[in-house]
Amino acid sequence: MPISANNTNRKSWIEVPADSDFPIQNIPFGVFITKDDVITIGTRIGDCAIDMGALQQLNYFEGIELTDDMFMQDTLNDFISDGKKTWRLVRNRLAELFDETNPKLRDNKEHREIVIFDVKDIEMQLPVLIGDYTDFYTSKEHAINIGKIINNPEKALPLNWFHMPVGYHGRSSSIIPSGIPVHRPMVQSLPNGETTPVFGPSRMVDFELETAFITTDANIMGENIPINEAEDYIFGMVLMNDWSARDIQKWESLSFGPFLAKNFATSISAWIVTMDALEPFRIKGPNQDPAPFPYLLLKGKHNFDINLEVSIQTEKAINTIVSKTNFKYIYWSMIQQLTHHTSNGCRVNSGDLMGSGTISGPTPDSFGSMLELTWGGKTPILLNDGTERKFISDGDTVIIKGFCKNNGARIGFGEVSTKLLPPFLRK
Template identity: 40%
Template sequence: MTTTWVEGAAGSLFDVDNLPYGVFSRPGEEPRVGVRIGELVLDLAPVSAAEMLDVHHVFEEPSLNAFMAEGPRVWRSVRRWITGLLTDETERDLVEPHLMPLADVTLQLPVEVADYVDFYASEHHASNVGRIFRPDAEALLPNWKHLPVGYHGRAGTVVGSGTPVVRPCGQRKGPADQAPAYGPSTRLDIEAELGFVVGAGSPLGERVPVSAFADHVFGVVGLNDWSARDIQAWEYVPLGPFLGKSFATSISQWVTPLEALGAAWTDLPGQDPLPLPYLAPEEARGLDIDIEVVLGGRVVSRPPYRTMYWSPAQMLAHLTVNGASARTGDLFASGTVSGTERDQRGSFLELSWGGREPFGEELFGTGRTFLEDGDEVVLRYTAPGALGGRIALGEVTGRIEPARP
């Protein structure tokens, strides 16, 4: 890979070893697919039409789904073609008119989400939650080390980064309360996660083995699984989280293709006991992605994705082991990423240990527990890139608005 001719891109977090895809619009124009280089967006539809790419129509769509449905051979050849355009100086005249500053476009939700599944794949997160909620029992439940525990979330409320998050209302009942009460959540929280987007689906009745992960998964997004802990605690037995989560899940507007993460694969921390053969523990690998949780402009936590117990390929293999089909646009998330240290925890529930140990006094002058109206949370992600530096994944932002009466 040679150097890009695009000014400001070489050596940045959005160099030619990154090239995330997104959907953008400009005033009076239909949303369509673009790719990011440096601080610019390349408008793929006109360039691919001019170059007579077979699949140029997929870039005229208002989501990445049509492009993703083309499958991994097309993903690879499009990436090679884009890389050529942006590194070959002789392409400059063709390409430059279609490069737009980020500031001139509006980014959209990049994916039409089919099904949304949320896993629970961090041992440290699951153990922390167990210790906070069930202090007298084993931190991990008996199934946790045998399968990647997960559940379906609400696909219709997956929103793009920047969408305001309205504080949800619902039923809460504390252990000391006689009866439940209705009102705005008082324990609104984040969950810093990574999301995986299925590009090429699999038919009903067919399993996706761990080894076929890259044939199906197109790329990754940053993901904040907003959670109302008080609503969740009252509702979740026995069928799992529902309204405590379904009001909003934010994802980044940039989808980083799996191909950009080639240098980020790393060994898992280790699985003991060895999972069943369909989870192929000998093949499973993790991702060395650094996350920053930013509250009101201050970094309050740095969850390391490399500490995750279950690999994303094991999640997809488990999701389909019963013959469930996967579809273009399916989104599955890792669950909250938490490391071993206090400042590596991916939720305020953990950072404040259930609200009992306020955090961040040194940053804010006062200790924090759960989200307050007006709070802005940004999740930032970086990974090693193929050029030896780092690449940035899409960031996820959301500001809390007051509950509506």
Template identity: 45%
Template sequence: MTALVRSWVETANDPDGAFPLNNLPFGVFSNGDAPRCAVAIGDRVLDLAALQSAGLLPDHGFDEPALNTFMAKGKAVWGEVRDALTDLLREGNETGAVRAALHAMDAATMHLPFRVAEYTDFYAGRQHAFNVGSLFRDPANALPPNWLHIPIGYNGRASTVVVSGTAFHRPRGQTKAPDADRPSFGPCRRLDIELEMGAVVGTPSEMGRPVTVDEADDMIFGYVLLNDWSARDIQAWEYQPLGPFQAKAFATTIGAWVVTKAALEPFRRPTPPRERELLPYIRDTGPMLYDIDLAVSIAPEGGPATEICRTNYDTLYYSAPQQLAHHASSGCAMRTGDLLGSGTISGPEKGMFGSLLEMTWGGKEAITLEGGETRTFVEDGDTLGLHGHAQGDGYRIGFGPCTGTLLPARDAGA
């Protein structure tokens, strides 16, 4: 296991901190001025546009309000920039120009780190698929017949992907009670979260050209925490035969920091044993999951946060490169800024389930929060947080917070 790389930014050497020199996640920030690209180091934001202007970094579009220009340049450039930043920030290499480019993280405003070209959400967690299938259908038919052969997914809405800290309104939609003759329209009553990781596509692919799993791995720039908010009552009525639509279209929250594959390299883990042999085009070629500790917390308005789930990214059945290779297998062109949601990450035990639907078993078993309140689904004013890190030797590779607050539903025209 790689050891901590010490930095002259002292807070980056905190063994429990999220952003050591080993990490260097990329994001977009502003400080009362125009948004531009940055990396996180300790409790500071390092302005890459300032380093670019000073000639300390090449022109990779760091003065733009999104990482897309940089991400499109590919693996070799990503590595060169990471090496240059590591050298600039390494213990003993302090300079006035780099120190002048540091900003206090708690004074920075974070923005979406990249322009989301398209958003696809997968269904790659076996335990989650079994749990949801058991609830929506029955345990004997929980997994669809194709599930062990193909990474199932659907095309979501890039327009409603928002950055951590963004509040949004409870969705309205069409639902049908089991004993009702006809559906009704109104606010969702079973608002849920889904603990996911998002893979961010850096280099694009050509329309008509499939990619291998290894090529797909090289195309991925990095990973973010992702909360795929879900309106379960709307979903139950609309999802057959084509799958989720309005139940998933209203909001998806991602973290502000994209953690690169280079930072996660020491934490690679294999996918689980295959229950059915995969077809060659998506067959495993090496360890492409990661040992990332994940957790979910819920805080009612004015109340303390309670951890309600803890699991690990390595419980997924399909890796992001397998999902991406399958996505491109038809000839679908993948674009810089495409976001691939992993699907809900649930471990084998109840305390490891990544959605309230599973934690409360369809709303039948309430969760008690630290302040004494109970929850089956998200209530107005609640703030949900996703948290994640990979644990190294004396350091952590953190993802920063991924939070969202639910506001009351709005009427049309309001």
């Protein structure tokens, strides 16, 4: 089925600001609460949020096989379960409906007022009920940096790293949408040179610049997904800030991987950009040497050229871009991640979230965490308001943005923006 929604010549009758992340070629999916306090599934064009529940009630999806309340739900899980064919039909229909040449909704003022909201008047929610959340560790540059900063520089990458996309389970309950503030966590840690740990507010709260993909129902327990089918099970992508407390992370690394170091919060951008929308931005991934096992062997273009950027906004409302990097640097593609994840028969469901791990580029201004940017806190960053940062301070807002651009076309993710608050005080 052609992805007619990707037609770059199409314009919408909704005005789209120059350099918007959300031209009519994007058509991402999300969940929001309208100003009338109704929760609905929707999409976005320019600065307009579009109520797809209302569109469905007004029969604008006629001819597409959908359950009656498909878009009048508070998560996208059921829609995602319906599979790629349905995603494409719905996205194509939305593109046609908002095409500047289509009068159907454009010229129906009554319907427009029911369906279209200013994004300033809605409140974005988590787009999916996340059954399970996995975080991978797929950026070679990041893994090498961490190895050098934390461990023995000569053993920067563990022996298994080049043979499989290394990952670990995260906590679904920790995932929040952009805009929800996060409290500095109370943590155990072992001060340098000491043998007795301390307990108190983390002194090393950090962001991690990541992307994540959202899956559909992929398999039954016991069954693996072959690499040539894995792509069909990936619905779309979001930006992610995997908040990390580096002091307890080091302390926890003495036994298993990150636990309380990560599960106090992970923030994601609220609009899921579909893989269909990202199709024009495919790019070849890094050369994989040694060659992966046959079950992970992949040819062709399976990375994506997505510009990523992190800024810190202080309480003085002054913004500083601290990192610019690109998703294309990840060593293990999303397809390889998903294939490996199910290679042992692990069950993957609609709405599961899989993070890339911190994405760092090759140069020091492209590192994806404060830990790397300040090289373990040794070289603070100077912000535009004249203050310095080794890690994130109370009151700082960390903003991650991401967008693709080529031949004048731009598809973006919006942002994931999260303010760090002081430790929670129990009443």
